[in-house]
Amino acid sequence: MNQPTEPKADKSGVRRHNLSLVLRTVHEAGETTRAAVAARVGLTRPAVSSLVEQLLDLGFLVESGKTFSGQAGRPGTVLKPADTGPAGLGVEVNIDYVTVCVADLTGTDRIRRSERLDNRAAGAAEVLDRAARIAADALDEAADRGLVPAGAGLALPGLVTGGTVRQAPNLGWNEVDAERLFGEALAARRPGTGGPAGLALTSDNEANMAALAELWFGSLGDLRTFLYLTGEIGVGGAIVVRGELLRGAHGFAGEIGHLVVDAEGPRCRCGSRGCLEQYAGQAALLRAAAASDVAELVRRAESADQRALGALAEAGRMLGRALSGAVNLLDPEAVVLGGIYPLLMPWLAPAVAEELSERVVSGLWPQDAARLRAASPTSDAARGAAALVLHDVLTDPLAYATTVA
Amino acid sequence: MNQPTEPKADKSGVRRHNLSLVLRTVHEAGETTRAAVAARVGLTRPAVSSLVEQLLDLGFLVESGKTFSGQAGRPGTVLKPADTGPAGLGVEVNIDYVTVCVADLTGTDRIRRSERLDNRAAGAAEVLDRAARIAADALDEAADRGLVPAGAGLALPGLVTGGTVRQAPNLGWNEVDAERLFGEALAARRPGTGGPAGLALTSDNEANMAALAELWFGSLGDLRTFLYLTGEIGVGGAIVVRGELLRGAHGFAGEIGHLVVDAEGPRCRCGSRGCLEQYAGQAALLRAAAASDVAELVRRAESADQRALGALAEAGRMLGRALSGAVNLLDPEAVVLGGIYPLLMPWLAPAVAEELSERVVSGLWPQDAARLRAASPTSDAARGAAALVLHDVLTDPLAYATTVA
Numbered sequence: 001m002n003q004p005t006e007p008k009a010d011k012s013g014v015r016r017h018n019l020s021l022v023l024r025t026v027h028e029a030g031e032t033t034r035a036a037v038a039a040r041v042g043l044t045r046p047a048v049s050s051l052v053e054q055l056l057d058l059g060f061l062v063e064s065g066k067t068f069s070g071q072a073g074r075p076g077t078v079l080k081p082a083d084t085g086p087a088g089l090g091v092e093v094n095i096d097y098v099t100v101c102v103a104d105l106t107g108t109d110r111i112r113r114s115e116r117l118d119n120r121a122a123g124a125a126e127v128l129d130r131a132a133r134i135a136a137d138a139l140d141e142a143a144d145r146g147l148v149p150a151g152a153g154l155a156l157p158g159l160v161t162g163g164t165v166r167q168a169p170n171l172g173w174n175e176v177d178a179e180r181l182f183g184e185a186l187a188a189r190r191p192g193t194g195g196p197a198g199l200a201l202t203s204d205n206e207a208n209m210a211a212l213a214e215l216w217f218g219s220l221g222d223l224r225t226f227l228y229l230t231g232e233i234g235v236g237g238a239i240v241v242r243g244e245l246l247r248g249a250h251g252f253a254g255e256i257g258h259l260v261v262d263a264e265g266p267r268c269r270c271g272s273r274g275c276l277e278q279y280a281g282q283a284a285l286l287r288a289a290a291a292s293d294v295a296e297l298v299r300r301a302e303s304a305d306q307r308a309l310g311a312l313a314e315a316g317r318m319l320g321r322a323l324s325g326a327v328n329l330l331d332p333e334a335v336v337l338g339g340i341y342p343l344l345m346p347w348l349a350p351a352v353a354e355e356l357s358e359r360v361v362s363g364l365w366p367q368d369a370a371r372l373r374a375a376s377p378t379s380d381a382a383r384g385a386a387a388l389v390l391h392d393v394l395t396d397p398l399a400y401a402t403t404v405a
Numbered sequence: 406m407n408q409p410t411e412p413k414a415d416k417s418g419v420r421r422h423n424l425s426l427v428l429r430t431v432h433e434a435g436e437t438t439r440a441a442v443a444a445r446v447g448l449t450r451p452a453v454s455s456l457v458e459q460l461l462d463l464g465f466l467v468e469s470g471k472t473f474s475g476q477a478g479r480p481g482t483v484l485k486p487a488d489t490g491p492a493g494l495g496v497e498v499n500i501d502y503v504t505v506c507v508a509d510l511t512g513t514d515r516i517r518r519s520e521r522l523d524n525r526a527a528g529a530a531e532v533l534d535r536a537a538r539i540a541a542d543a544l545d546e547a548a549d550r551g552l553v554p555a556g557a558g559l560a561l562p563g564l565v566t567g568g569t570v571r572q573a574p575n576l577g578w579n580e581v582d583a584e585r586l587f588g589e590a591l592a593a594r595r596p597g598t599g600g601p602a603g604l605a606l607t608s609d610n611e612a613n614m615a616a617l618a619e620l621w622f623g624s625l626g627d628l629r630t631f632l633y634l635t636g637e638i639g640v641g642g643a644i645v646v647r648g649e650l651l652r653g654a655h656g657f658a659g660e661i662g663h664l665v666v667d668a669e670g671p672r673c674r675c676g677s678r679g680c681l682e683q684y685a686g687q688a689a690l691l692r693a694a695a696a697s698d699v700a701e702l703v704r705r706a707e708s709a710d711q712r713a714l715g716a717l718a719e720a721g722r723m724l725g726r727a728l729s730g731a732v733n734l735l736d737p738e739a740v741v742l743g744g745i746y747p748l749l750m751p752w753l754a755p756a757v758a759e760e761l762s763e764r765v766v767s768g769l770w771p772q773d774a775a776r777l778r779a780a781s782p783t784s785d786a787a788r789g790a791a792a793l794v795l796h797d798v799l800t801d802p803l804a805y806a807t808t809v810a
Contacts, residue, residue: 270766325730
């Protein structure tokens, strides 16, 4: 939490900063009072009251009607972030589905739509138009419920920089200007809203977005240094070091799915051979198990079907082999498995743990079984993408005030 | 560079901070004047002059006798860091050698001793006593030359935390209290100096120390995010992100030598199979080439000996395979090869580059050949270890003033 800025040359800049400080303080607390905010941020009660009034007027905060007398002094009215008004739109475009969600300022996922679609069979513009269609529906529902998205986050299955997908091997995309295409498609579906339907767009790799969701909303507790793997058609990865994404020199870090587990293995769409996702990606896993979808795979594993169990054990071994390399390089506190993996943990985890135990130099694995974790079911890339928008709103609410007021 | 601290409550703390600021400014410039220091750090000329006088008195700075008139105003006497007085002792204990150096306050390596020794054949206490013997000789020579080491850095070939080698598979060490053993051995050889011969000790993995030497003294230019591999009996690794070592949650990050390049390959001393160092470590490479030492390997490669060329190409392929994984995970600006590798670059680099080109997802390799680099010949772990001591001196010179005065 930043310190308050005391008045200096630019008074309006100071007030803007302090509006953010008060809003973030209420957001972190969930529910609090003016007095508690003042104590926490080190501003005077009258200063905080004035800032709170403005945030109430602009629709960022609401009073709950309850009073709270836990603090010293007279009981205060309870403040909380508004659950209508400013919101974040999150859009995850993946290989075989699109998920859209709208999160309110408390971070709660209020609207969620997901469609199974084979995005490999369509061009980039068509895929992003599908995403825009689902997003437009979600925006209609948001409007009905009094939610006003301040921006949209796009989570994309590939290397993403500057709003462009540089490469997404499983979609066959190269240099796809995703923000522009999505924005234009959304504007066409919502005429009169200006630009990309009046929304500021931001975009990132889907594993990065999912890792942020896990960090902000998951059940990691104090863990702040972890690897995140997301099992989809591809296997995405993200690295979080002390609460920050490690992005690398060009924004391409975290490609765990393309660690080589067998140098002479099958050709991967990235151009290499024997990448992890050729063994532990959803498509490879279902093929090895001769299952038509993940639900069938789970059902057959539960009934001890040997082919399903064999495919899961092999995928677990390959996951463990790739993870042992990543753990030897990065020494994380934990490895978090997301996407389809949480459903498959009972069958994957033993093989993963065995490989980690044999191959991690420090010998720190897996005495502490809690270091291999399933991602929280509600923390996915779409939610992380929505949260990135909320993060921008919390950092400078005035920039979004016109959207709301 | 930090900003100067203006006088507040604790005047002596402020002066102490500003002494460091002035000393670091002169150190970075190499040669400068009082006026240029004042302009750079934002303190008044009289304040800087007073700080400089104290640093001259204590032996941290010297005046060169030259004057310098490049700045506005009258010519100033040239200041530079002292090349006698405060210094750093660096000690690298590796599998088959010990290197000791003494670096003066300019960072220049003034004394250097290296002995080939098979440290696998001796116990930890004996190995650290050997290092202490060589260090004691270097300290005698340092005293003759007016150099006064303020501390010693120990670079060790394994996982190091809290002064202890947690594991060094190639030495067979587990939980070896290296700082204590080295300090006691040095004290025994230099009686009457108190504790570990009056030296503050610090220790780290040798690849980390070598990477710091490359960062501070090498030829990386503006590169601040890189992987560093050091080819010795083992293969050490370090990760530098924006000028800082990435240490991981327990201090064990960077173990590139134990990335698996062939899961069913030969058993490694770490307990795993098919680790990179089983193919590209010095022992494996010499064995594959049937060469008795690196000089012979180079000689035979130069005369196009097929066995030597084959061994180098295979080692290069395995290096490239492991590095492609590390690059996919970390997206560095460059990979720097140290230890024995700089001598072998003509034969290793083509195979490394081919693997990187095939296997790095972003396709960014190796269009820019400068991204695969040989370490600077003068930047090794011993020098990095000495530099860590100098870093402490520069950060708080007064703490080391009694050593010097």
